[in-house]
Amino acid sequence: MTDYTKKTYGRNKEVAELFGLFKAGKDISKHGPRRLGKTFVLDRMVEQAGSHGFICLKVEVAGCNEPKMVFRQLCDAIDAHHSIPKRTFTLLKQRVAQVASPRSEQVGQWYQHALGLDWESYLERLLKALHEDKKNQWAILIDELPIFLKALHDKGEDGVKQARDFMNLFSRLRSAQPRVRWLVTGxxxxxxxxxAGNYMGVMAKLHHYPLEPLTEAQAIDYLQDLAQQGLPHGRKAITEQEAKAIVDAVGWRAAYYLEAFAHHLPANPESDPAKVQANMNAAMDALLKPYNKARFGTWEEHIRKHHPVQQQGMSFEVLNAIAPHETGLTLDALLAALGNPTLKRETLRKHLMQLIEEGFLYQEPFGDDTAPYRFRIAPLRLWWKLHRPQE
Known part of the structure; x- marks a missing residue:
């Protein structure tokens, strides 16, 4: 098992900062583009929580489509956490069981009876028990909260109300049990x-923490360590010249795409600039082959699953228009390229902001109408240009 506390790319600075915010009484919203490493940071927080004076529970809610399922995921996280003292775990179960019939025999998981009854009361009692735990301080890390909320919204008006009620419950419980810290990602x-759900006020109470890509030095260290673990074609090394070239070729220093590129390098490490470039070209060509659709097709799937039906067409049209242009398109150039006389400039701008937030695009400097909108990940742009996904 890798000891990430000793790795430059282990996100140790970010982990320390997040626990510092917890100790300052802050609850945190850590949203950012997909594949940036948000879940990786949560895993490191769970591992390092003890050294910062916390017990962290990571709760994955992307697969939930009912509010009570979040309660079940939280209970499962408690079950799966090996560092919780046995006495503490026993007390937590007892506190939850007391809501209903404290003397009745429990069948199945210790929280099972709560799912068919008033689960909100069980959740409130569980959080109160965490709040009143004098020996430990607890933090709950909720991964992919927006995907869960989107699943509720997709049910229609009743689902939107469910989402609003859940977020209002979340806000109330945060206030009622202030020793329990929260972090949400998406x-x-x-x-x-x-x-749409009228719960902006709930999100406004959270401290926003922006997660940045790896630095160039961290990305190079990551790639060279990756090679030592073994790559296809029997590779055991990536030269510094190759590592720098990979970082330049990918364009976005996210471990997932750095690794994907590295796995397609030819067998022989090279330091000569011409041979390094030949290796980069070969790796990029291999990465864009149809058999790698799973790596890039998730972005297309993201639009189909998470963009409103009435906006999906625009998303594909915008990305298909920008993909042929390595240096991107300005707002006015994109508006002209789309050729839709009914599309308003401000409507397009708002849509581009969403694509930036989700990691498809970036603009530098941000907010400058003369600055082009570009694909954030260079291989994704080339894949999109080559395969042109459609609505």
Missing amino acids: SIGITPLAH
């Missing part, structure tokens, strides 16, 4: 959901 835009 890779799809939560702002449109919060606007």
Whole structure:
């Protein structure tokens, strides 16, 4: 098992900062583009929590489509956490069981009876028990909250109400049990959901923590360590010249795409600039082959699953228009390229903001109408240009 506390790319600075915010009484919203490493940071927080004076529970809610399922995921996280003292775990189960019939025999999981009854009361009692635990301080890390909320919204008006009620419950429980710290993450835009569901005020109370890509030095260290673990074709090394070239070729220093590129390098490490470039070209060509659709097709799937049906067509049209242009398109150039006389400039701008938030695009400097909108990940742009996904 890798000891990430000793790795430059182990996100140790970010982990320390997040626990520092917890100790300052802050609850945190850590949203950002997909594949940036948000879940990786949560895993490191769970591992390092003890050294910062916390017990962290990571709760994955992307597969939930009912509010009570979040309660079940939280209970499962408690079950799966090996560092919780046995006495503490026993007390937590007892506190939850007391809501209903404290003397009745429990069948199945210790929280099972709560799912068919008033699960909100069980959740409130569980959080109160965490709050009143004098020996430990607890933090709950909710991964992919917006995907769960989107699943509720997709049910229609009743689902939107469910989402609003859940977020209001979340806000109330945060206030009632202030020793319990919270961190929520997401890779799809939560702002449109919060606007539609009228719970922007809940999100505004959270401290926003922006997660940045790896630095160039961290990315190089990551690639060279990756090679030592073994790559296809029997590779055991990536030269510094190759590592720098990979970082330049990918364009976005996210471990997932750095690794994907590295796995397609030819067998022989090279330091000569011409041979390094030949290796980069060969790796990029291999990465864009149809058999790698699973790596890039998730972005197409993201649009189909998480963009409103009436906006999916625009998303594909915008990305298909920008993909042929390595340096991107300005707002006015894109508006002309789309050729839709009914499309308003401000409507397009708002849509581009969503694509930036979700990691498809970037603009530098941000907010400058003369600055082009470009694909954030260079291989994704080339894949999109080559395969042109459609609505």
